[in-house]
Amino acid sequence: MGITEGTRAAEAAGTPYTVSPAAARRRTLLRAGSYAVPAAVVLLAVLTADRARLADQFARLSLAGTMFPEVLTVALLNTVLYTAGGFVFGLVLGLGIAVMRLSGVRLYRWLAMAYIEVFRGLPALLVFVFVGVGVPLAFPGVHFPGGVYGQVTFALGLVAAAYMAETIRAGIEAVPRGQWEAARSLGMSHGRALVSVVAPQAFRIVVPPLTNELILLFKDSSLVLFLGVTLQDRELTKFGQDMASASANTTPIVVAGCCYLLITVPLSVLVRRLERRNHRMR
């Protein structure tokens, strides 16, 4: 081919398009080094570590075996239930706040903004302690419907609503103005246009970020630890911690961690797939 011949000729002539032999050697070395150095570190770690002790501390199979089936039927189940409760409550509240945030009434906009700023600015842990400790002290005799489950739903939902409201607002605003205009021109009211035309399109935009929020909630449900829960109400982190301190071994923590990843990794794969799908549709 003419092009290859031309390139060879250029190489022979030593034109600026070719790399000097010294530079080429340096490049090869760098590439080899970027694999060799991490490999050496791993090898060193494996050789020097007290493998038997580590295996016993992090992966004592007999201990891990005693965690089943409760780690799934109680702990993982509770984690999922707490997350689901917080997510649904947060979504409903967040939707309301997002609509207020976009309202024509300045008071509503202001209230929504105040809510978002407050709950995004507070640590989730503080909200949990407030709900779990503060509220019962302030209103003695008042019990949350659903007990711990109600408390977690409420606390997680309060925090999640602030983030979801902003996500939903951004989603609604991302729908082009022409969609509103077309809907209104066909005689639809503002509300009808929102429900039938804008919301379905905004929904597709906000599903990936809301799934991300679900992952965050899944992890934050561990904060229930600070509410003081009964054996039946324990979720993954509390369950793992209790077993770990009872057995003076880290294996239960590792098992609990794996249970989290069992849910979060597929979810984040799903998010990436949804994002790619949305990207293609643009």
Added chain:
Amino acid sequence: MRTHPGSPPEPSTPPPAIEIRGLCKSFGNKDVLSSIDLDVAPGEVVCVIGPSGSGKSTLLRCVSLLETPSAGRVVVNGTEVTAAEVDIDRVRRGVGMVFQHFNLFPHLTVLGNLTLAQRRVLRRGRKEAERVARENLDRVGLADRADDYPARLSGGQQQRVAIARALSMEPRLMLFDEPTSALDPELVGEVLAVMRRLALDGMTMMVVTHEMGFARQVADRVVFMDAGTVIEEGGPAQVLEAPRHERTRRFLSRLLDPLTVPGPARTRQEPAPAR
């Protein structure tokens, strides 16, 4: 000359489909429209032409109240839309609007686009709505694309669907806001053909356009706007071929010869200096 809304139209002078009096619109302190007077009679096709930024789109959007007029009166199909207590959703049902960028609903099929407002606004049943939708799709020559999503259609097809969507509400009046400006040149013809057939069927139309051929052949009246005012109006032959006003002449000559440099030196014949 004007009849009250609701009273039977007099056979000699029917009330106008659109009556615009002293319409002003400003964005901030920028006056986009200054004191526009314009009537469109039932069955009439009026083309509004003029340079970009002359306010012609804003004028059209004031008729369907997508923009709120700053002052003046707009009466559409006998209803004063600028009145405070007007039910704008009800007025808009009688006014079809076609946009430059089609604005089809991307999450619905073509059929869904055509039936949504029929069902939700006119409360028609599914069968009735689909019958009307298919009738109008047939009218724009797209009967076989009912189940496609808009993204699958060409720009020209999308705009024809948008026209069919507006027609499905059985409006008494259609507004077109530069309906072919976003289209590839080879797709313009199919949209204009649909619009021309609509005009021949007797639809009242107000068309903001740069298509002078369409204006010449289809319009009953051409309105030339510049800098937020109506400079002149009249039959297409008069305005397009024998414009009375200097600004109209300048605009039209620039359209015919786009390479002409605008400005006072436009009569200069000598070649441009070499770069």
